[in-house]
Amino acid sequence: MTTAAQAHEAHHDHHPTGIMRWLTTTNHKDIGTMYLVFALIMFMVGGAMALAVRAELFQPGMQLMRPEFFNQLIGVHALIMIFAALMPAATGFANWLIPLQIGAPDMALPRLNNWGFWLLPPAAILLTLPFILALFGIGDGAIATGWTFYAPLSVQEGIGVDFAIFAVHLLGISSVMGSINIIVTIFNMRAPGMTMMKLPLFAWGWLITAFLLIATIPVLAGAVTMLLTDRHFGTHFFNAAGGGDPILFQHLFWFFGHPEVYILLLPVWGFIPHILSAFSRKPTYGYKAQVYSFWAIGILSLVVWAHHVFTVGMPVPALLYFMYSTMSISLPLAVLFFCWIATMWRGAMSFETPMLFATGWIILFGIGGLTGLVLADVAADAQYHHSYFVVAHFHYTLFAGGMMGMMAGTYFWLPKMTGRMYSEKLGKLHFWLTAIAFNLTFMPQFFLGLAGMPRRIPDYALQFAEFNMISSIGAFILGLSQLIFVYNIVSCIRGQGEKAADKPWEGAEGLEWTLSSPPPYHSFTVQPVVK
Amino acid sequence: MMDATEREIANRRLVRKLLGVVAAACVFAFALVPLYDVICRVTGFNGKTGNAAAQVEHATRVDTSRWVTVEFVGNTMPGLSWEFHPRQSSVRVHPGQVELTSYFARNITNQPVAGQAVPSVSPGQAAQYFKKIECFCFQRQELKPGETKEMPLTFYVSPDLPENVQTITLSYAFYRAVQ
Ligand SMILES: [Cu+2]
Numbered sequence: 001m002t003t004a005a006q007a008h009e010a011h012h013d014h015h016p017t018g019i020m021r022w023l024t025t026t027n028h029k030d031i032g033t034m035y036l037v038f039a040l041i042m043f044m045v046g047g048a049m050a051l052a053v054r055a056e057l058f059q060p061g062m063q064l065m066r067p068e069f070f071n072q073l074i075g076v077h078a079l080i081m082i083f084a085a086l087m088p089a090a091t092g093f094a095n096w097l098i099p100l101q102i103g104a105p106d107m108a109l110p111r112l113n114n115w116g117f118w119l120l121p122p123a124a125i126l127l128t129l130p131f132i133l134a135l136f137g138i139g140d141g142a143i144a145t146g147w148t149f150y151a152p153l154s155v156q157e158g159i160g161v162d163f164a165i166f167a168v169h170l171l172g173i174s175s176v177m178g179s180i181n182i183i184v185t186i187f188n189m190r191a192p193g194m195t196m197m198k199l200p201l202f203a204w205g206w207l208i209t210a211f212l213l214i215a216t217i218p219v220l221a222g223a224v225t226m227l228l229t230d231r232h233f234g235t236h237f238f239n240a241a242g243g244g245d246p247i248l249f250q251h252l253f254w255f256f257g258h259p260e261v262y263i264l265l266l267p268v269w270g271f272i273p274h275i276l277s278a279f280s281r282k283p284t285y286g287y288k289a290q291v292y293s294f295w296a297i298g299i300l301s302l303v304v305w306a307h308h309v310f311t312v313g314m315p316v317p318a319l320l321y322f323m324y325s326t327m328s329i330s331l332p333l334a335v336l337f338f339c340w341i342a343t344m345w346r347g348a349m350s351f352e353t354p355m356l357f358a359t360g361w362i363i364l365f366g367i368g369g370l371t372g373l374v375l376a377d378v379a380a381d382a383q384y385h386h387s388y389f390v391v392a393h394f395h396y397t398l399f400a401g402g403m404m405g406m407m408a409g410t411y412f413w414l415p416k417m418t419g420r421m422y423s424e425k426l427g428k429l430h431f432w433l434t435a436i437a438f439n440l441t442f443m444p445q446f447f448l449g450l451a452g453m454p455r456r457i458p459d460y461a462l463q464f465a466e467f468n469m470i471s472s473i474g475a476f477i478l479g480l481s482q483l484i485f486v487y488n489i490v491s492c493i494r495g496q497g498e499k500a501a502d503k504p505w506e507g508a509e510g511l512e513w514t515l516s517s518p519p520p521y522h523s524f525t526v527q528p529v530v531k
Numbered sequence: 532m533m534d535a536t537e538r539e540i541a542n543r544r545l546v547r548k549l550l551g552v553v554a555a556a557c558v559f560a561f562a563l564v565p566l567y568d569v570i571c572r573v574t575g576f577n578g579k580t581g582n583a584a585a586q587v588e589h590a591t592r593v594d595t596s597r598w599v600t601v602e603f604v605g606n607t608m609p610g611l612s613w614e615f616h617p618r619q620s621s622v623r624v625h626p627g628q629v630e631l632t633s634y635f636a637r638n639i640t641n642q643p644v645a646g647q648a649v650p651s652v653s654p655g656q657a658a659q660y661f662k663k664i665e666c667f668c669f670q671r672q673e674l675k676p677g678e679t680k681e682m683p684l685t686f687y688v689s690p691d692l693p694e695n696v697q698t699i700t701l702s703y704a705f706y707r708a709v710q
Binding site: 108109176179180183184187188189214215216217218219221222223226234236237239240241242245248251252255313314315316 | 542552556
């Protein structure tokens, strides 16, 4: 890569400034930044809702809110965290990193990229607006069915459901656009010599995520569209009296909903190996095995959805099929765990913040995965279904496995993106507070679930009081310690902190580290050649 | 390495293919509605029994060596203010033997109300062996204010019913009929 060409490009940096720059930008770094900032804001919004929920659950009895409002909070919390925080964060990293990692000048479809992002803020407004409308006496608040929209409840509920349906439509279109863009970029924009089997694992993880998204988001969109027509246009897709079936909704929803879990996790599985290998100063162990495992998990994830509805009533052969197929996903996942650990094995490890997050992530995500095996067991699931055990399980996979993975990635690439080093001391503090408070919040919920506390209920029996109190205290520490994360990011963006070297981590590998920190606005206009 | 226009064409071609995948996924989502119905009917997932009359001719063979207990349950769903319950709670039959039973319904409101009964059989695997020859669930039922009605049901259990099933529960959920 010639630095002369870069300097030349930097010199010709004509783009609008101020708000117009961000509204009209087609630059993958700008769009990536917008996705990441949006995700961070929504992470705080969704987190605030979770804290309101935990505040109500601090003690038995109803203290702070009406049960209807509680129900709205849990549903919108989940929708925001999944669709407006985790997914945009993953797309933000994809935008920033995939072109840099594969040696492309930009994403393949820059204008589509801009539209994809600008659908998100209206969707976020649609999700939260019913709360505000309710203050003025319009409607009865946001969607209160939980994030799963189950019929027939969602057919009977107020306007919050309509708002959520349209929000899901927008979010769905946005992620389909993003996915198409990522697939085209990876297939057509690779630098010469960057064969598919040299592709960084982050790009691989995202490629499979993108395929899962374009295959399953339309099913979710279809399901909520049917819901909409059931609500307003007299169809009976989910109305038993009219010949429909409410159980059909559950199957449609989870046909999307299970792959969604891997949609959220595959990008993280993609970038964890980069971090592990950088701080172990060893190449990634089992690259091919990891790629094949990604594929295996992606494909398997499409045929296991009914494990979410074991208790709804199914013939025994169907139960057995969904149990065994679900459990079989743990085989490729075990291969991944093995590769992650083997990457660290006998490495010259050092524990900077990204590595702390990555190693903590392996342990916590491991707990999430193992408790998933318990839930996949039909006989056990009959007891644990819809209990706090499930809540604890999916927070270990999605907060630890998802968010903490995103945090590892943020600390790892933040110096590259901003050109500044974050405060290592605060980063480590953030990790330890997060890891400890996370366990304090969710470990007791496993026991609550085992003891029979049902989820999505604002009140509980007295015997659950202690564990709930511990969980709420943990949640508040967890929530507040994220302010350190925000502070670290903001101070890097504002140019405080040491200047970052082009390659701030000595063991890091990949094309992105060959560029300056921060990279020039237009990078790789002459494509590098990979040997 | 591709030049810019070549790449543009390749990108467009790939986008078109991917949009095709998205369109196919949309079609698939809506195709799942009838597909689900068919799968449920064939396999008895969900205990769906179908709302159409079965042919009697299969019933000529009566298996007198076996007894099957058929239990009856009836519920009204929210929005339908009827009294509704089976006249008998259970009956013992031989597979293949045609049996007549009835449910009782009364409209306790002061206005005419139409209802639609939706049957379900448990265990689900028995659903396809439970044959209704005549059933009040085949059409919507309308009751005048205070009117009472006997709702007849003629059925038989197919002799092909798996050996391990000794009890079948037939449940009706009565919904307010939709216009
Ligand atoms: Cu699942």
